Amino acid sequence: MEFSSKLLENAVYEMSQLPGVGKRTALRLVLHLLRQPESQTHHLTEALNTMRDTIKFCKKCHNISDVELCEICSNPNRDASLVCVVEDVRDVMAIENTSQYRGLYHVLGGKISPLDGVGPQDLNIYSLIDKAKSGEVKEVIFALSSTMEGDTTNFYIYRQLEAYDIKTSTIARGISVGDELEYADEVTLGRSILHRIPFENSLKS
Amino acid sequence: MEFSSKLLENAVYEMSQLPGVGKRTALRLVLHLLRQPESQTHHLTEALNTMRDTIKFCKKCHNISDVELCEICSNPNRDASLVCVVEDVRDVMAIENTSQYRGLYHVLGGKISPLDGVGPQDLNIYSLIDKAKSGEVKEVIFALSSTMEGDTTNFYIYRQLEAYDIKTSTIARGISVGDELEYADEVTLGRSILHRIPFENSLKS
Numbered sequence: 001m002e003f004s005s006k007l008l009e010n011a012v013y014e015m016s017q018l019p020g021v022g023k024r025t026a027l028r029l030v031l032h033l034l035r036q037p038e039s040q041t042h043h044l045t046e047a048l049n050t051m052r053d054t055i056k057f058c059k060k061c062h063n064i065s066d067v068e069l070c071e072i073c074s075n076p077n078r079d080a081s082l083v084c085v086v087e088d089v090r091d092v093m094a095i096e097n098t099s100q101y102r103g104l105y106h107v108l109g110g111k112i113s114p115l116d117g118v119g120p121q122d123l124n125i126y127s128l129i130d131k132a133k134s135g136e137v138k139e140v141i142f143a144l145s146s147t148m149e150g151d152t153t154n155f156y157i158y159r160q161l162e163a164y165d166i167k168t169s170t171i172a173r174g175i176s177v178g179d180e181l182e183y184a185d186e187v188t189l190g191r192s193i194l195h196r197i198p199f200e201n202s203l204k205s
Numbered sequence: 206m207e208f209s210s211k212l213l214e215n216a217v218y219e220m221s222q223l224p225g226v227g228k229r230t231a232l233r234l235v236l237h238l239l240r241q242p243e244s245q246t247h248h249l250t251e252a253l254n255t256m257r258d259t260i261k262f263c264k265k266c267h268n269i270s271d272v273e274l275c276e277i278c279s280n281p282n283r284d285a286s287l288v289c290v291v292e293d294v295r296d297v298m299a300i301e302n303t304s305q306y307r308g309l310y311h312v313l314g315g316k317i318s319p320l321d322g323v324g325p326q327d328l329n330i331y332s333l334i335d336k337a338k339s340g341e342v343k344e345v346i347f348a349l350s351s352t353m354e355g356d357t358t359n360f361y362i363y364r365q366l367e368a369y370d371i372k373t374s375t376i377a378r379g380i381s382v383g384d385e386l387e388y389a390d391e392v393t394l395g396r397s398i399l400h401r402i403p404f405e406n407s408l409k410s
Contacts (some may be wrong), residue, residue, distance in 0.1 A: 045250035
């Protein structure tokens with residue numbers, strides 16, 4: 001693409017550094033900003049800069065937070081003996097939306113992925129082990145996505161926790177509620193049969 | 206969506222004001238910026254601010270430019286008697302890429318669209334009429350998209366230019382090069398038959 005302006009080219013280039021945004025999409029977004037009042041661009045850039053420069057992470061669960069200790073960790077009504085291990089803030093939001101979980105979280109900030117150069121030291125794993133050492137935690141629930149990286153991360157943490165008297169569990173994999181069996185993939189369907197639960201338990205919720 | 210941080214929520218809100226970017230995509234983009242070094246966010250916001258605040262439009266053709274008179278308008282090798290009317294800078298880039306056009310452009314900045322509240326006074330139409338008055342222009346080529354708004358805009362300009370001794374033309378609509386006839390839509394195929402050209406002419410390029 002040949003641009004008639006260096007300023008435009010530079011803005012498109014920076015915009016296209018975002019994941020899933022190609023050159024054409026970037027140009028469309030940038031031209032949109034040019035057609036809008038200047039204030040829209042200023043609001044956007046100020047919001048991004050302020051967020052990037054001043055955002056805090058909860059010192060206990062590493063979730064994004066505006067204060068030292070996030071709302072969930074500082075809530076006395078939540079069960080501090082239960083810790084759910086998730087990848088990032090989106091997973092916390094998804095689980096909170098279900099209103100089914102009353103424990104705390106531990107946000108890893110990623111998954112172990114040697115191909116991308118992400119090792120255990122790049123994630124918030126050691127602080128989880130420290131929590132385990134303290135004796136406060138009774139059960140750790142793994143809620144990472146079931147990919148190779150997720151499974152690797154689960155297993156790494158599992159091995160680290162073995163030394164302590166802590167129950168570990170993983171969220172149930174199976175057919176989604178409302179899904180037709182015939183369209184489910186074989187691995188999921190296979191697991192849902194292997195890990196079947198007593199019928200009475202399914203009546204509870 | 207419930208956010209654990211006002212800063213995050215604000216950044217996601219501003220990001221989701223961009224066209225085609227929903228709340229979920231905005232959150233994904235913002236979290237990506239949080240994982241990257243701060244410099245990436247600063248480069249992005251600076252590029253956007255600089256562009257929005259200091260970008261110029263060519264005083265002759267209204268194309269985006271870093272200088273008063275854009276490269277195309279200031280090129281003495283281009284035919285100033287030929288003016289191609291387009292909607293925005295993307296159309297200029299697309300036509301320039303063909304290397305088939307040696308005239309100048311006139312960027313309208315949109316199309317007449319009463320439903321969106323865009324009238325002739327919101328577009329760069331009067332400066333086109335001024336060009337026509339000056340006697341410099343011999344032919345005006347309409348290259349707007351063939352939607353109702355595009356056709357309306359073409360016709361409006363056509364009526365304004367009638368008073369002057371200027372040839373008007375519109376880019377050819379027809380079956381794309383390499384396309385199969387059976388998959389073409391009826392309107393396009395119909396027009397391509399109606400506006401057929403002498404066979405010898407098709408051998409030229």
